[in-house]
Amino acid sequence: GENVEQHPSTLSVQEGDSAVIKCTYSDSASNYFPWYKQELGKRPQLIIDIRSNVGEKKDQRIAVTLNKTAKHFSLHITETQPEDSAVYFCAAPASGGGADGLTFGKGTHLIIQP
């Protein structure tokens, strides 16, 4: 099955600075890479995803990049704000082809310092 590793486990940045969270995956057949945000006491919610036929996707201050050769993808948050403080999870299909759910990384706790 897929193995997803996520780094760092905790990231503290100054408000207004950028934050980058990285994930690696093991199955070269994986073709879908979502990012979920979980605020304290809340459920995870999708913030952005990317499919293997593109290298980058942006949505306002959030972007995701994918390097299929190196088997890693990253979440970029620019101009961070206090409401960006949360735990972020990356994920990939559990069996590469997407037939049996998602495997999640262990999460990154993003702290935005005022």
Next chain:
Amino acid sequence: EAQVTQNPRYLITVTGKKLTVTCSQNMNHEYMSWYRQDPGLGLRQIYYSMNVEVTDKGDVPEGYKVSRKEKRNFPLILESPSPNQTSLYFCASSLAWVSEQFFGPGTRLTVL
């Protein structure tokens, strides 16, 4: 309103007392999953289902059972709970595995 619901939201029980956590979605999704969330371990898939009567084990299925008799419902059953099943549980549903998963509000379970 499109949503995934779980009940109960909080449960404290004792070792060996059978319990069921219900999950229901109103979005006509075929795909449903159960996850447990533990500090430092992220979200780990317990069981998943691709349609009615089709279920399969995820990464941590030991001690759990599921059923999918109706498309909208996907209950999680702990027949003999143990303290190591103390965790935060999330149900999720989606149109496909490679699409947005909608999570329920979570069930915090404590097994004494």
